[in-house]
Amino acid sequence: MSDLTPGTWTLDPSHTSAAFTVRHAGISKARGQFTDTEGTLTVGAGGENLAFRATLKTASVNTSNEDRDNHLRSGDFFDAETYPEITFVSTEVSDDSITGDLTIRDITKPVTLDFSYEGAATDPFGTYRAGFTAETKISRKEFGLTWNAALEAGGVLVSDEVRILIEAEFTAPASA
Secondary structure (H helix, E strand, O other), rough: OOOOOOOOOOOOOOEEEEEEEEEEEEEEEEEEOOOOOOEEEEEEHHHOEEEEEEEEEEEHHEOOOOHHHHHHHHOOOOOOOOOEEEEEEEEEEEOOOOEEEEOOOOOEEEEEEEEEEEEHHHHOOOOOEEEEEEEEEEEEHHHOOOOOOEEOOEEEOOOEEEEEEEEEEEEOOOOO
């Protein structure tokens, strides 16, 4: 990552996806994402010592189903009114993993994500950009997201395991 300019890079929300997947009723998957995202990438000299910070606005959850989105914003899940943000702050970044503190509903737990640097390029408008992908699985119950409904045939409506996939693009700091 020596091609990254030292300084603080800014997350480009229009070219970033913060998505999740859960198993629904044990037979399919429900997908969603957060559409209001903010973040920074701090790069040290020589492209070393990367540090990521990200904020997802819980009210921006979007699963393409208005009723489900409203339920996710309610006290049963994210309680967007009381806990308006999900945050992630990295504590260690290597070539293939990123570890940090994930906070949901004021509960902070360390998580490790598989991580890859996708490269950097200057777009046609002269902006230098860098892309990253990260993914992991978490237990939603560990973050206080415990709502569920029993199914008549056995099992539950929403799985505990949540798969998270982040595809992020950052813009380089302005030249001095």
